[in-house]
Amino acid sequence: MIRRHIDLIQLLIQENKCKPASFFGEELHVSSKTIYSDIHELEVFIKHFGLELTTVPGSGIRLEGASENKKELLKFIHTAIKKDGYSKEMRRMMIVKKIFVDVQNISLDELSREFIVSKTSLYNDIAIIEKMMNEENVHIIINHDGIECKGRESKIQRAIEKFIMYFNAENKSSINDTIEAMFDFKIVCMVDQLLFHEYSELTEHVSDYYIDGLRLSMMILLSRLDKGFHLEKEEEFLFNSLKFMETFIVANTMVEKVKRDLIINFTNEDIEYLSQQLFAHRITSKIKSVDPQYEKTVKTIIERMEEMEKIDFSQDERLYKSLLYHVPAMIVRLQKGVQVQNPLLPDIKNQYTKLFTVVWYALSFIESEYDLILNDDEVSLVLIYFQLSLEKLAKVRNIIIVCPYGTSSSQLIMNKVKQFLPTRDHIEVSNISKLKEGNLNNVDLIITPVDVDFVNVPTVKVNPLINDEDLINIMSVYTNKVLKPERLELLSGSNKAETPIIAKYIDPSLIKLDKTYSSKEECLDSMITELENNEFVDPLFRISIFNREKMGSTSLETGVALPHADPDKVNIPSISITTLKKPIKWGDVNISLVIMVALSEQEIDQFSTAISEVYKLVDRKEKVNEIVSIKSVADFMKLFQK
Known part of the structure; x- marks a missing residue:
């Protein structure tokens, strides 16, 4: 909701009698046409509070409903203002919406009046937005005719998606709230109907972060098409192999419904782009056959991991099938610049630092083979498959370090312990609260400087500043209660690492x-x-x-x-x-x-x-x-x- 909408609602609540659109227009420095447009946009929102906007011919506009409901609406508005109604982040998102999504011919003066900020602030907003857009070679042009964006259409759409993802991450916003604010209601309904009703059998088992990415890309595509902007012809046609055929058919049938219901025109390039988005976000039915080249690639990845980790991954059929499903779509995403964010990336890089480097090394050959550049998110997603496989094949133990004395103390204990326990073991820092509430069925050992008598898991009590005696106790419990009959090769007692x-x-x-x-x-x-x-x-x-x-x-x-x-x-x-x-x-x-x-x-x-x-x-x-x-x-x- 923008500032003008808030001000209009406050005026409607203040005025008990019908007032012409021109009255509200003069108060808000906009035309009567804009007021009627705002009224249309606010109707559904206001109905949530049991109120109704009534237009009386010859008299004007009036907000009808119980005074208690009006108070509730006013309370909501005031809360929204305090929360983020006028925040610079929300303002920047609305600027992106106006310039890139709605493609409004709007000037700095109009933005200044609407958001009640100086032109200097707006220039700063646009500079920050453009800095992000420049990564896709997209530019914002300000001239006497207004504000517009310049760049290849595929780049513009990717830049919009990047901005929205950044906004969500920075503000910890709900993706649904952001979508509702950014896109026309009819387009949101159409995309959700296609994904969650018409083609629910293709989406019901797809992870949320893939679905969120696809919803965004489809809503951006339809919004831009609705304004007459189409995708350029790609130099390389990717629909020359079996992997695209199912998504190409799905894309065509989706397009027919959109053309019929929303009267939006598509070119062949637009349909190809939609098909690529579906495939990249894993919206495919069961693969009936696999390109032999992809089979060879997956086998090579597994062989390289076997060489480095000294583990026979061929025993894990699920790993092979998972990679055979994941890798082709990953390659297409990287070739087409489609971004998928792994929400666990920071934790994965922190917890599995060495394995992350090894997986990247195993995947590195595909950069030259498929002419693409890997990124951390994609590497981390492949890492998950191998980590799960390692846990099955290599008997990975889960060890919890519980320390109430702060991060530095916990880190000290972890660093010491990691020097003595096998590198494949999962060692994680936790807290008392999580220990009490969490499921400990898969926890093999707890190391802590405090008493945790309430758990039924092998436990070693250590000093906050862990010493040699503590390490001996840890190894004793690990050997006798965790490994049981298995033997463990201990590292040398020397502080000098073997290299x-x-x-x-x-x-x-x-x-x-x-x-x-x-x-x-x-x-x-x-x-x-x-x-x-x-x-x-x-x-x-x-x-x-x-x-x-x-x-x-x-x-x-x-x-x-x-x-x-x-x-x-x-x-x-x-x-x-x-x-x-x-x-x-x-x-x-x-x-x-x-x-x-x-x-x-x-x-x-x-x-x-x-x-x-x-x-x-x-x-x-x-x-x-x-x-x-x-x-x-x-x-x-x-x-x-x-």
């Missing part, structure tokens, strides 16, 4: 200490140039590294960056290390140590071990600081000598 793989591939000439760089890009450029000069990598290695950084930051919270590239861009395996005199920004983290692992396809079976060694080496800030303080290459190499 045979790093020692094998580290080259003293690639160790650079106490360097000064102004940015991540400058640091990467220097390290890559060194590899190129020694012909350790081919020219595409540089592109692969920077593409990986665009997809998501490779930094760790301990102040370390671990950039890596597609293994087929490596000629000679190596590990490069750079320490920094002054920390630089790497994503959201200030880092002072950069470790670049460059292993080729021939060494892929050693990649997982190499990454494990790196993580053990830099899992605590204190370790990183100690490494960065080393001033000679000779002393640095001693870290990796037995």
